[in-house]
Amino acid sequence: xxxxxxxxxxxxxxxxxxxxxxxxxxxxxxxxxxxxxxxxxxxxxxxxxxxxxxxxxxxxxxxxxxxxxxxxxxxxxxxxxxxxxxxxxxxxxxxxxxxxxxxxxxxxxxxxxxxxxxxxxxxxxxxxxxxxxxxxxxxxxxxxxxxxxxxxxxxxxxxxxxxxxxxxxxxxxxxxxxxxxxxxxxxxxxxxxxxxxxxxxxxxxxxxxxxxxxxxxxxxxxxxxxxxxxxxxxxxxxxxxxxxxxxxxxxxxxxxxxxxxxxxxxxxxxxxxxxxxxxxxxxxxxxxxxxxxxxxxxxxxxxxxxxxxxx
Numbered sequence: 001x002x003x004x005x006x007x008x009x010x011x012x013x014x015x016x017x018x019x020x021x022x023x024x025x026x027x028x029x030x031x032x033x034x035x036x037x038x039x040x041x042x043x044x045x046x047x048x049x050x051x052x053x054x055x056x057x058x059x060x061x062x063x064x065x066x067x068x069x070x071x072x073x074x075x076x077x078x079x080x081x082x083x084x085x086x087x088x089x090x091x092x093x094x095x096x097x098x099x100x101x102x103x104x105x106x107x108x109x110x111x112x113x114x115x116x117x118x119x120x121x122x123x124x125x126x127x128x129x130x131x132x133x134x135x136x137x138x139x140x141x142x143x144x145x146x147x148x149x150x151x152x153x154x155x156x157x158x159x160x161x162x163x164x165x166x167x168x169x170x171x172x173x174x175x176x177x178x179x180x181x182x183x184x185x186x187x188x189x190x191x192x193x194x195x196x197x198x199x200x201x202x203x204x205x206x207x208x209x210x211x212x213x214x215x216x217x218x219x220x221x222x223x224x225x226x227x228x229x230x231x232x233x234x235x236x237x238x239x240x241x242x243x244x245x246x247x248x249x250x251x252x253x254x255x256x257x258x259x260x261x262x263x264x265x266x267x268x269x270x271x272x273x274x275x276x277x278x279x280x281x282x283x284x285x286x287x288x289x290x291x292x293x294x295x296x297x298x299x300x301x302x303x304x305x306x307x308x309x310x311x
Contacts, residue, residue, distance in 0.1 A: 008038040010107050011090030011171070014098055015080035017045040020052035022099040022213070027059050027067075029101040035108035038090040039066040043083050046074030078180035078188045081164065085171070085179050093171050095164040099213050103129075106209040110168035113203060117146075122173040122200035123193075125166045126209035133214075140212075142166070145204040149197050152248045155190050160202070162190035165210060173200060184237060186230020194243040224263035231256045250284050257281035261295070275302045 012030055016023065023042070030040050044052045056069045072083060081095060092111055096102060106126075113124045130138045141158050155162035167189075177195055180188050235252055238244045244252075257277045264274045278299040287296040 008036055009091040010037045010094055010111055011088035012037045012040045012094050012096055013081060013084035013088065014042045014096050015045055015077055016042065016047065016052050016098040018047045019098050020047060020055055023052060023055045026096065026098060026101050031063050031065055032104060033102065033107045034105045035111060036065055037107055039068060041068045041084045041087055043080040044071040045080040046072060075182065076185050078182040078184060082179040082182065085174050088171055091171060093169045093174060097165055099215060100165060100210050102210045103208060110209060113205060114168055117203055120201050121203055122196045123167040123169045124203045124205060125161055127206050128166060129208050129211045131211050131213045139208060142204055142206050144206050145202060147201050149202050151194050151197060151244050154193055160204065162193055164189040181237065184234055186227060187234035191234060191237055194238065224260055224267065228256060228260040254281045254285040271302065275299055279303060
């Protein structure tokens, strides 16, 4: 029995929704791992066609690694991942987005790292490579941590990754916390990491585990309001569940508004649509740098000239 066939303990869970064409790139990166997965689980979250199943059938004929497929009614990424968790048999779980691909030793080194620490460690998290079409690839670095994590670092550049594909989990931990919060459609993986961190430790290694292919047509990029309201719902949940300090929630609420302001300006929105979010941002937390002060005074001047404009 070859090295690739021993010590197989990892279930890989993929969710897809109307993006099955990317599975042609992803699945070979799973089947050719230096340490093969115990199984590959693909959950179709109610795609409008059956393309995913056709692609999967073509790979099943050429591998002995079990590829499980289930199509369900659309319920969002949390629902799809939770369905995968229920099916999974592996001791460890790696989540992969359909449009990503694993580096060849991703399962092997992350599994070995998680096996080397105690069961009070829920996850090994890694960095990744952003791939931009026709542009230079960018390595995204993360903070290296061994032990308890600081929630204020989750989701920030050079901090603790909030995305589920960065984390290599113990399945029993995911089952104990009842998986992802299905009420959230955005930042649901942030919420999971913060909830797990209340009890378990993490091991962060600044080594890339996968390639993230950046898509301009992703659903969150199509409409800036989707991300804005999604983050707002996450922050509301974080406050109710006491996952972040009040000061951190306020900081993120301000950042969320300023991010929306930037996106609205770039999309050519009218200034009357943008100003209310500028005003709200600095009502939450005062400006901290030159750019913020410029926006702050633009908001003041505009509201004095046009005092009755609303969102």
